[in-house]
Amino acid sequence: MIADKKINKLKEIVGGDAVSTAVEDRIAYSYDSTRLEYLPDIIVKAKNAEQISNLFKFANENNIPITPRGSATGLSGGCLAVNGGILLVMVEMNKIFDINTVDLLVDAEAGVITEEIDKKARKFNLFYPPDPGSIKSSTIGGNIAENAGGLRGLKYGVTKDYVNSLEVVLPTGEIAQFGAKTVKGVTGYNLKDLMVGSEGTLGVITRATLNLLPLPQKRASLLALFDKLTDAAQTVVDIVSEGVITSTLEIIDNVTINAIEDYLDLGIDRNVGAMLLIEVDGQEGAVDIEAEIIKKVCNKNNTTSCKLAKSESERDSLWSARRAALSALARVKPSTILEDATIPRSKTVQLIKAINRIAEKYDIRIGTFGHAGDGNLHPTILTDLRIKEEAEKVEKVIEEIFKETVKLGGTLSGEHGIGISKAKYLQMEISPETFGIMKRVKKAFDPNNILNPGKMSFD
Amino acid sequence: MIKIEKGNITNKVDELFNCSRCGSCLAVCPVYRKTLNESFSPRGKLSLIEALSKGVIEPTERLSDILYTCTLCNYCYVECPSGVLIKDLFEAVRLDLIGSKKYPKILDLLKEKISNGKNVTFDSNEGRLDWVKQLPGVNPEDLLKENAEVIYFVGCVSSFSPRAFSIPRSIIKLLKYAKADFGLLGEEEWCCGFPLLSAGMHGEAEEIADYNIKKIKQKGAKKIITSCPTCYHTWKHEYPKIASEKIDFKIMHVSEYLMALIDDGKLKPSPLDLTVTYHDPCDLGRNSGIYEIPREVIKSIPNIKLNEMEQNREQANCCGGGGNLESINEELAASIASDKVEEIEKTGADVVISACQQCERTIHTQLRKKKKELKKKVKTWDLTELLLKSIEAKGE
Numbered sequence: 001m002i003a004d005k006k007i008n009k010l011k012e013i014v015g016g017d018a019v020s021t022a023v024e025d026r027i028a029y030s031y032d033s034t035r036l037e038y039l040p041d042i043i044v045k046a047k048n049a050e051q052i053s054n055l056f057k058f059a060n061e062n063n064i065p066i067t068p069r070g071s072a073t074g075l076s077g078g079c080l081a082v083n084g085g086i087l088l089v090m091v092e093m094n095k096i097f098d099i100n101t102v103d104l105l106v107d108a109e110a111g112v113i114t115e116e117i118d119k120k121a122r123k124f125n126l127f128y129p130p131d132p133g134s135i136k137s138s139t140i141g142g143n144i145a146e147n148a149g150g151l152r153g154l155k156y157g158v159t160k161d162y163v164n165s166l167e168v169v170l171p172t173g174e175i176a177q178f179g180a181k182t183v184k185g186v187t188g189y190n191l192k193d194l195m196v197g198s199e200g201t202l203g204v205i206t207r208a209t210l211n212l213l214p215l216p217q218k219r220a221s222l223l224a225l226f227d228k229l230t231d232a233a234q235t236v237v238d239i240v241s242e243g244v245i246t247s248t249l250e251i252i253d254n255v256t257i258n259a260i261e262d263y264l265d266l267g268i269d270r271n272v273g274a275m276l277l278i279e280v281d282g283q284e285g286a287v288d289i290e291a292e293i294i295k296k297v298c299n300k301n302n303t304t305s306c307k308l309a310k311s312e313s314e315r316d317s318l319w320s321a322r323r324a325a326l327s328a329l330a331r332v333k334p335s336t337i338l339e340d341a342t343i344p345r346s347k348t349v350q351l352i353k354a355i356n357r358i359a360e361k362y363d364i365r366i367g368t369f370g371h372a373g374d375g376n377l378h379p380t381i382l383t384d385l386r387i388k389e390e391a392e393k394v395e396k397v398i399e400e401i402f403k404e405t406v407k408l409g410g411t412l413s414g415e416h417g418i419g420i421s422k423a424k425y426l427q428m429e430i431s432p433e434t435f436g437i438m439k440r441v442k443k444a445f446d447p448n449n450i451l452n453p454g455k456m457s458f459d
Numbered sequence: 460m461i462k463i464e465k466g467n468i469t470n471k472v473d474e475l476f477n478c479s480r481c482g483s484c485l486a487v488c489p490v491y492r493k494t495l496n497e498s499f500s501p502r503g504k505l506s507l508i509e510a511l512s513k514g515v516i517e518p519t520e521r522l523s524d525i526l527y528t529c530t531l532c533n534y535c536y537v538e539c540p541s542g543v544l545i546k547d548l549f550e551a552v553r554l555d556l557i558g559s560k561k562y563p564k565i566l567d568l569l570k571e572k573i574s575n576g577k578n579v580t581f582d583s584n585e586g587r588l589d590w591v592k593q594l595p596g597v598n599p600e601d602l603l604k605e606n607a608e609v610i611y612f613v614g615c616v617s618s619f620s621p622r623a624f625s626i627p628r629s630i631i632k633l634l635k636y637a638k639a640d641f642g643l644l645g646e647e648e649w650c651c652g653f654p655l656l657s658a659g660m661h662g663e664a665e666e667i668a669d670y671n672i673k674k675i676k677q678k679g680a681k682k683i684i685t686s687c688p689t690c691y692h693t694w695k696h697e698y699p700k701i702a703s704e705k706i707d708f709k710i711m712h713v714s715e716y717l718m719a720l721i722d723d724g725k726l727k728p729s730p731l732d733l734t735v736t737y738h739d740p741c742d743l744g745r746n747s748g749i750y751e752i753p754r755e756v757i758k759s760i761p762n763i764k765l766n767e768m769e770q771n772r773e774q775a776n777c778c779g780g781g782g783n784l785e786s787i788n789e790e791l792a793a794s795i796a797s798d799k800v801e802e803i804e805k806t807g808a809d810v811v812i813s814a815c816q817q818c819e820r821t822i823h824t825q826l827r828k829k830k831k832e833l834k835k836k837v838k839t840w841d842l843t844e845l846l847l848k849s850i851e852a853k854g855e
């Protein structure tokens with residue numbers, strides 16, 4: 001517990017309205033989308049960088065942890081106050097300052113909801129490419145901290161490719177600027193990129209300048225069904241080999257298709273081995289040519305049906321299965337564990353097959369869908385974590401999936417981060433040397449381990 | 460501290476566990492979007508209900524303040540990937556809060572009004588037909604006839620609030636034009652009971668449901684129509700759950716009934732040169748699934764142009780007027796309404812059409828408040844008012 005005197009001091013720093021110690025608030029700020037729970041002692045709503053800077057000085061003097069939090073849609077427990085202390089809520093810092101239509105930049109506070117940035121950009125015929133599934137609710141600060149990806153990763157990359165410069169409050173209280181508002185910039189260490197994906201352990205991002213792109217002129221959407229998973233996976237590889245870089249290349253496996261049919265009854269054949277949702281975008285003529293190539297590749301790989309949307313409403317209907325994937329799976333069982341194992345694109349079949357083998361071995365349902373184009377899959381484990389044996393089984397299942405992933409040259413997390421959920425597996429993938437230098441970087445930024453302690457198995 | 464006695468939520472632990480804390484509901488909840496306070500979000504509320512069900516926390520004033528800060532718009536449910544029955548959980552916890560005596564005290568006043576006066580105002584129920592008085596050529600006595608095919612269940616707001624009188628008046632005129640065989644309950648009509656139900660005061664609401672059903676049966680009607688979407692939702696979806704009396708007549712929203720009259724050629728809309736937009740009331744849309752019929756009524760009017768709001772139908776934003784929110788937090792309700800008005804303005808419509816007296820009032824008040832900021836004057840009409848104007852307009 002933190003003494004009243006200290007809380008009063010805290011109120012002086014950030015203002016009384018911004019602080020709560022009410023038990024109701026502590027409970028509502030104790031979780032994220034992992035559904036794990038850790039009670040913070042104090043909730044503080046940040047208003048600006050100066051306040052946060054003063055807050056850090058206070059926290060260092062009093063040895064109180066600070067954990068930054070965006071919208072708590074994280075899937076690795078990054079924003080949980082595992083050691084209690086202050087939970088620093090960023091969502092009220094939600095101003096979008098301006099859109100620079102010449103340099104194609106947007107300048108925004110860290111608490112802005114990502115979709116708001118994209119919406120605003122679209123008014124100027126621009127767009128913000130990273131589109132995580134949580135785009136309507138997650139914050140841009142959280143996206144940067146997790147280096148969030150999305151459906152458009154293969155062609156457009158992930159958050160890190162769009163971060164131009166950052167304003168960051170360091171755990172020692174300084175307010176620093178990382179990066180330059182230019183396309184190129186090599187002045188000193190690239191600390192901006194170090195911040196991206198640092199999971200709120202190196203500094204609090206307060207403001208970001210992000211790159212935007214002009215909206216593509218045209219888009220083509222296709223949906224292809226395959227009897228065999230291997231044919232679908234081969235299609236993914238072949239499309240890219242043909243030189244077509246799709247903006248969307250999503251795979252949905254048979255388990256997921258069946259869940260979708262149970263939920264929406266879209267009339268998809270339940271025996272379909274896998275389906276691919278494919279989109280290309282760009283200049284008028286180029287898109288048509290690419291769509292033709294994709295059709296040919298699908299045919300070569302024995303597609304049983306390959307539909308090209310002729311209108312926006314047809315596109316909508318092609319998307320309906322993919323859009324419903326998570327909802328459909330989430331309704332099967334009380335607990336839905338969304339993993340994000342990521343492998344080189346060529347290993348998609350091996351990983352999905354391994355996942356199916358593991359599912360059979362443990363007699364558990366796992367639906368797999370995800371961004372096949374960039375090898376980022378979402379094996380989704382359907383279970384009931386309240387049952388002890390189930391929870392234990394899930395642990396083993398996840399561990400086996402990770403082992404297979406690493407064996408295939410993949411990575412534990414394509415986009416959700418390590419936080420606490422994957423902390424114990426971190427050293428399965430990275431070497432002691434890499435881990436050692438990470439710890440030293442953390443220590444250099446945060447000597448007193450004030451910022452977001454208890455994460456990534458650093459302490 | 461008082462322990463929960465009834466423990467309605469302790470029977471709902473499975474449903475509570477279905478929430479994965481994914482946060483999708485944050486994006487659409489009007490209360491969260493305005494307060495940016497997780498405790499007041501659907502996800503936050505569910506976490507608190509769960510803590511309550513496990514005995515981690517006790518009911519407190521603050522807890523009840525949080526849990527009642529909700530327009531019951533049900534948008535969270537539409538957005539929820541896990542399909543959590545959020546409203547059921549809210550309802551269950553409110554029952555418990557009432558049981559534990561930790562609830563907003565303003566609700567006692569509401570209960571008093573409905574128990575004593577059988578309506579939500581301080582007026583005597585004898586005034587239920589005051590709105591008929593200035594209706595030329597209509598004798599209130601005639602409207603109370605027995606064995607009419609249809610009973611129009613007017614609802615409290617339209618019966619007592621002068622601002623809303625034009626809704627029942629329009630309906631009476633339309634029904635007369637169509638030569639429909641209809642009647643009213645007059646002072647024998649009681650509040651539908653929804654304000655009590657939503658507050659968690661079920662006992663009182665059950666009694667009311669049985670009374671109202673019995674009255675309709677006594678009158679020998681085959682159908683009832685309501686103009687208030689909340690009355691409609693309550694009759695159609697709540698009464699069957701809480702009443703002992705069986706319902707053996709049809710329940711229709713007035714928009715459905717009017718559309719049938721248009722289809723049968725009994726009402727012939729004349730052209731109106733207008734651009735309108737349509738606001739989906741939560742209790743008619745998301746809570747009852749009626750999206751298209753009011754639009755069909757609008758489109759049955761020649762020349763009219765219907766511009767949809769950016770978010771419509773299942774995704775329509777709440778006007779802020781629902782779920783007693785106004786009495787719990789007036790400022791918050793107004794600020795939700797203010798966003799709605801901005802959305803309306805963007806459609807370029809001359810008139811915003813609603814099918815709910817409460818939405819109409821909330822939107823109208825906000826439009827007036829923001830008069831200076833708005834580029835053009837936008838009027839608010841009920842769907843029935845619009846149709847009447849068209850029926851009474853001279854054909855070209």
Ligand SMILES: Cc1cc2nc3c(=O)[nH]c(=O)nc-3n(C[C@H](O)[C@H](O)[C@H](O)COP(=O)(O)OP(=O)(O)OC[C@H]3O[C@@H](n4cnc5c(N)ncnc54)[C@H](O)[C@@H]3O)c2cc1C
Binds near residue numbers: 068079132133480
């Ligand atoms: C349904 C669903 C779909 C999802 N889809 C995707 C997807 O497609 N791709 C993807 O990559 N992720 C996805 N996610 C995961 C999650 O949405 C992302 O990790 C997102 O970036 C988290 O943002 P947030 O604002 O919710 O951050 P939070 O969960 O609040 O925090 C995440 C981490 O960032 C830190 N943090 C937050 N704000 C700041 C700040 N201002 N400065 C420093 N650190 C900060 C926190 O300490 C924490 O470590 C999904 C999640 C859900 C529930």
Ligand code: SF4
Binds near residue numbers: 487500528532534535
């Ligand atoms: S019913 Fe509406 S106001 Fe209430 S929690 Fe759900 S979305 Fe929010």
Ligand code: SF4
Binds near residue numbers: 483501502505539545
């Ligand atoms: S959308 Fe549904 S599952 Fe997700 S947090 Fe809200 S209530 Fe829970």
